Amino acid sequence: MLGLKSGLIKIRGDKCWRDLSxxxxxxxxxxxxxxxxxxxxxxxxxxxxxETLSNHFIxxxxxFFTFMGxxxxxxxxxxxxxxxxxxIISGNLSFLNWLTIVPSLACFDDASLAFMFWSSGGAKKTVLKIQEETTAGHTPEPTKGMLIxxxxxxxxxxxxxxxxxPVVMNLISSRQVMNTSFDPLRIVNTYGAFGSITKERTEVIIQGTVASDPKDPSxxxxxxxxxxxxGDLYRRPCVISPYHYRLDWxxxxxxxxxxxxxxxxxxxAGRLLSNDSTVLSLMDHNPFEGxxxxxxVRGEHYIYKFSRPRSTSAAQGKWWIRKRIGPYFPPVDLEGLRGYFQSRNWPHPHVPGHRS
Structure with a gap:
């Protein structure tokens, strides 16, 4: 069911799934x-x-093969x-793929998994004997615990x-939505992954300066x-699956x-301006440490692309190349953020040794 939901949201979503690109x-x-x-x-x-055709097939x-014997x-x-x-091998999609493996294990019956629990009596033979007796109608009288x-x-x-x-109705609807819960207990939900694919990778690069004037060219x-x-063009992409860096995501x-x-x-940005240790623990490098x-602090917007193997950039050790789009958010300071934080009932960042 998980795969079917994902497959349908793709076919109904981005046209690149239909033209296989x-x-x-x-x-x-x-x-x-x-x-x-x-x-x-x-x-x-x-x-x-x-790859795309294989994805659609799987x-x-x-x-439906699950119900065919x-x-x-x-x-x-x-x-x-x-x-x-x-x-899992091709990307850091968090624990998503590992969890999806779990329901797939239900496709394997006791006989097929008996080799994992081999015993002197032959676990597989025992399982097959039980299955044969069940098929022949020779089943033991159910106990009270079995009935409960x-x-x-x-x-x-x-x-x-x-x-x-409602999940099934959403599944067959031409207006299928993904990743939605239909009941307050969240026991059943609708799921779908990558219904649309971004064609360019954009990144927000957060920068800070100790300069008194952010407009100063120097x-x-x-x-x-x-x-x-x-971020860093020279840093090799990491391997973290099944771990999940939520802030990065x-x-x-x-x-x-x-x-x-x-x-x-x-x-x-406000927390970075105050050198908040909790926020900085979620980041790899603080250029203002010590x-x-x-x-x-400001946010800059860039387009990121993989460098080409055997190119000049790759020879220099760059895994990425980037091109600046423009500002993502303008330079902000703690005093300028005071009204912004108050309007949203956020506690204003506190700098040790100063009154906020």
Whole structure:
């Protein structure tokens, strides 16, 4: 069901999924690329088309194999797990792919997994014997505990079935939405990934300066570095899956929107101006560590692209090349942010040794 939801949202979403060109962009523009993303991005065009077709087959066709008998169910489970492993290798998609592997394990029955629990009596033979007896109708009289468990299982199935009605209606709707919860308990939800693909990677680079005048051409602006999101052109993309750097992920979303749509970015700037240790613990490099706090912080907007192998940039050790778009948010200081924070009922950042 997870794969089917993702497959449908793709077919109904970005046209690049229909013209098979989405993988031309995905590796470079996904939230947090890893080192393999760099090399996979440079694959031939025909390989990217093959990847997209394979994605459609696995997400739109393979889920139905689950209901086509034991052998087809086993094949479906194996392919789904292999697909998730490929996604893990090709990008840092957090714990998403690891969680998706879990329901795929249900495709494997006891007989197929018996080799993992081999015993002197032969676990596989025992399982097969039980299955043969069940098929022949030779089942033991259910105990009280078995009956209670059966009632609980049926009740839970009815509850999930009832709560899943809006999810299924959304699934078959031409106006399908993704990543939405339909009940207050959040037991069932609709899911979908990468219904649209960004064609250019934009990044917000946060910079600070100790200069008194941010408009002074001689002001030196120094960059903050996040743990994993692209910033330093010479830093190799990281490997973190299944770990999840939430701030890095949120910065990816902020980069293709505006700071007005992501006011938390200004809140982040205020915390950096006050050298807030909690916020700085979420970042890899603070250029003002052990020095005076920055007087101004700004956000700059850049287009990032992977450098080309064997190019001059790559020879210099650059994994990325970038081009400035313009300002993302203007230079701000603590005093200038006071009214902004008050209007939103945010506590004003406090600088140790000063009154705020």
């Amino acid at each position: 989405c993988m031309d962009y995905h590796y470079e523009t996904q939230p947090v690329p890893n080192p393999m993303s760099y090399y996979l991005h440079r694959s031939p065009w025909w390989f990217h088309r093959f 997400e739109l066709i393979m889920p 034991r052998r087809m169910c086993l094949i479906s489970g194996a392919i789904q797990i292999l697909f998730q492993v490929v996604l 468990r059966r009632v609980v299982n049926i009740s839970l199935g009815i509850l999930i079935g009832f709560l899943s009605v 002001a030196v602006w120094e960059e903050y570095q996040f743990f994993c999101k692209p 949120l910065m990816w979303f902020a980069a293709f929107q505006t700071y007005e749509q992501n006011e938390w970015v200004i809140h982040l 020095r005076a706090n920055p007087r101004w």
